[in-house]
Every structure is written in C-alpha cells, then in structure tokens.
Amino acid sequence: MIKRERYKIAYVSSVDPSDATQSSGVYFFQKKSMQEYIGDIETLGPIHTSSIELLRKFLKKLFKNSPKKYDLSHSVLISKIYGCIFSRKIKNDKYDLIFGDRASTEMAYIKTHTPIIYSTDATFNAIHDYYAVFSNLARVSIFEGNKIEQTILKRASAIICASKWASDSVIQKYKINPQKVFILPRGANLGTVPERKQALDKKNNICKLLFVGTDWKRKGGEIAYEAFLVLKKMKIKVHFTIIGCSPPINNPDVTIIPNINKNFEQERQIYDKILRETSFLLLPTREECFGIIFAESSAYGIPSIATNTGGVSSAVVNEKTGLLLPISSRGKEYAMLIKDLFVDKEKYNKFRQSSRDYYEKYLNWDSWSRKLKIIIDEKILYH
16 A cells, blocks of 8 residues: 555445434544545445345344343344445445444455454453443354454454553454554544633532433443532532433432434534533443543543543543542542542642643544554555
C-alpha cells in the first residue's frame, strides 16, 4: 500500500452510521472525524436482508426452550452471510483500507486482500460472563463468539482498542501480536464543545449530580440515588438529574429526562445546558466497556465519580479527572467522596481543569483520528 495524504476507506457497518443515536453516536462522530483527517470514507451499510432476519428468527426459535442463551450478535452463520454481502460490495471498488468498529460479526469473513483496521471497546471474551446479557450462554454460542473474535483479530492489520482493559484481552486471551494492537481512547460525541474558559467557568452553590444511561440497573442507578439521599441528609444542597431512563422516583430535587435524541438541535441544546451546570457525573456502573459519557463530561470540565470496572479507568483517571470506587461500594461511600471534593473548592477546581485537559489531549475524535492516521502511515503501510 502506498502512503497517501488521503486514503479511500470502506466503513463496514450493519447499521446506519449517520444516525447519531446509534451506539451513543460513536459511528457518526468517528466517521465524521475520519473523513476530515484520514481520507474519503464510504459507508457499506446499513444492511437489511431477509436471509439474516429469517436466520435470526430460526435461531431464536431453536433456543427458545433452552436453559442456556444463544447470542445472535455473534453467530457464525450470520457472520458468513455478512461476509458474502460485504465481499460483494468491496469487490467492485478499489479501497486502500477496510475499517469497522465493534463489527467483528460483520467483518470476520469478508474476502479481501485489502488491509483491515478493526476498532473495538471490548472482546467477546471480555464481555462474556461480565455483561449480564452475555452470561448463561450455550456452549456453542461461546465457541462461535470466540471464533468470530479470533478470526477478525488475526486478520486485522491493526487493532484499535478504546482501553487497556480491551487491549489486555486482545493480547492475553487471543494471543495477538502486541505490535499491531494500539490503545486510542474514544472521543466525546458532541456537536459543539464549549471553549475551555466557558467549560471551567462554573460557580455552583448547589451540588448538581448527573446520571446518564438507558439501563438504570446496569449503570448503578440505585446506588447513585442512594448517594443523592445521603448528601441530602448531610445538609448538602444537591440536585440530581437523570437522563436516558425513567426510574420510579418522586422527589422535588430530582429531574428525570427519559430520552435525549442528539439528532435534533433542540434536544442537543438541552443536553448542553445540563452539562454546563453539572458539578459531577455520578455513574456507579456495574458493567462498562468504556463510557462515552465520561469523555463528554470531561469536555465540560466535569469530574466523574464512577466504578473501577471494565474499561472505565481509560476514560477516567483516578484522583485526577475523577474518582473510581470498587464495585462493592454503596451510596454512602460515593456521597462521602462527593461531599469532600465539592466543599474543597481548590481541589475541586483542579479536578475540573484536569478533566478538561484529558479531554483536550485524549478524549476527542480529532485526536483519535490524527493518531490513527499515524498508525496507518507508519505501521499498516509496512505490514
């Protein structure tokens, strides 16, 4: 492959990357940034085909009465159908590179000699028996999930991991050459980002907590609410905003916004206003590959208070951009740390500045794409 100023890249996805609601907006903002810094991106998707839908229905029916689950997102048969579809799409065009994010099933069986870049925030091995949805799987499903993962990891010329947690799994569990594995934290999925001075110019007497997540239980919502109640008992002026779900809470100091659709300007403005006023992101998540919301909070100079689990420690630097607690911690522990940090304004402002620093250096898509361009020029070129 010849080094170019701009590369022609096939972006493999079974969904529509232009939809900012897909995958928390990762595909949309990632593709936009790649277009600006790396080359001309052509999307090979979304894919809607009756053969895949029929196969999904058949497999669902086949395992309907089984005590173990079958993971449809990691089916070898479905992966091979995707392989045929994308192979045909790629065949008639001359691409310099093929790229996919969290698309192991879509990419594993593509027939091509073109270099593949595979980007991910987790491996199948890492999420199996970690995420509840990937637990209690049938033996055949575990085999197929690892088979697909191993296939794409071996075929890829470069593997871009969002966290050290994901990178460790790639190298240690799948025995992949570390020289083709790179850690690039993901960026904030924001249409507009406040200037540094605006982001850091907050004077809140009220401790404003923000929880963001569609799954109240998985994201540790109950623990976050416990922390809010403990802070109230401590006589701290506190407000709790919940975005993305509707827990059964009736409290005058709690605001619940069931959904914000970033495809609409009016809703993006609501989200921007909330972030500008937030004191802490509070996310005692139980299962997390990375957490784009941590990057978005950092863009606004918001310290994150979260769980040290999965890939979170690559998005939140403990004791610098936020505080990470053990998975066993409850609301009281979170509340104590929030109180101590909030009342110590000098320390709190240092955390805010460090959060914004980390966003500017790492947690933005421009930085991600520029680093990926260097990997392409210096590593894949000579692969």
